[in-house]
Amino acid sequence: MTLALSINGRIRHVQAGLSDTLLTVLRDQLLLTAAKRGCNQGVCGACTVLIDGRPQRACLSLAANCEGAAITTLEGLQRDAGMARLQKAFTATGAVQCGFCTPGVLVSAHALLSHNADPRTDEIRAGLSGNLCRCSGYRKIAEAVAEAAKEAKP
């Protein structure tokens, strides 16, 4: 049946059954594939998106329960200056290995920096603790977030 979801500032109409998740409709119907299906259990963080401004798991959100919420995926942040700084820093620092976790990490890092513009290393690690990198490239990811925060300073 048809649902009307607010995604990246636009109302999008999707077909969903009772057990379909937000992640499924994003990837399979809207072809917004930045959010990845990793564990599908809420553990890995590869599907992290913003729901009403807060990072949450698309795989643990039933599509039907998302009507009325404002959903922002990584694609919706492509004109955001803070996200551009993060992406540049990730590239320059070598924080992307296989890249599968990167979209979720970027969404979590963006949320972290929007609340804490100058995080310490332990705050960066705690802020990203919901995102697993199976290449185990955590050190460079934390360095990249610190670099993006430094770049943002006037």
Add this chain to the structure above:
Amino acid sequence: MSVPGYHRPKSVEDAARLLAETDGARCLSGGATLVAMMNASLAEPKAIVSLAGIPELAGIAELANGGFRIGAMTRHAATAADARLAGTLAVLRDAARQIANPVVRNMGTIGGSIGFADPAADYPPALVAANAEVEIVNAAGRRRVAARDFFVDWYTTACGPGEFVTGVHLPPPRPGAGLYRKLARVSGDFAIASVALSAARDAAGVSVRIAVGGCGPRPIRADAADALLSAKFGDAAAAAAAGEALAAAADPVDDVRASAEYRRLVIPRLVAETVAHARAALEAR
């Protein structure tokens, strides 16, 4: 709401009625557990009663007696950030901030967590140490159950068919300390063992409530441990005896996180460490 089987009632009473009269219906709060189980084909509800549209379930309200009611849909992040949960009630904030990771704390709710009643979760022992009551609704009305009686067995609560958790009632905070310490393989994992402690201090002395998580089918407590710690708070021998009493009351199992034997050994150490930190917190006041 155009998906068949999906309901988003606007009141607790409507939700209770829907749950009672809809075959195979489950309540949905944050989704962190139920949707994960649906994705793994471990749960296949025929209908979903979402609690997302019920205003009275969201947020933390101060009560006329100075205590608090935490609505069932309150996210862990909101509980962890609420500075009004101070003194003896800080045990609940301390537990909330140690649940999983920031993203899951934005989703998971107190009602969903305690309704699922994983004995290795963080809220159950903290609610027992805080002397909380759990508010439950069914189609006939509401009732309240002491936290120590709410958790009945592995993944089993005092909620019967057609009932769900609507909130948690906390007594007025008392001056003192409240803290939660967890031994886990990595930060944010479920507990191998955990200790929740509240210590109220006034002119008459110290009054302690302590509970252990992750070491049996429900939070472990012992009247003897509370009495020992209240009589001689901060005394190393009393803390050791309280730890032994709790280890004796525990009923741990071997699982992927640790053996039962290891848990019995570690309980007294974790109790002693928690008491030492609580004492330091009291002296710093």
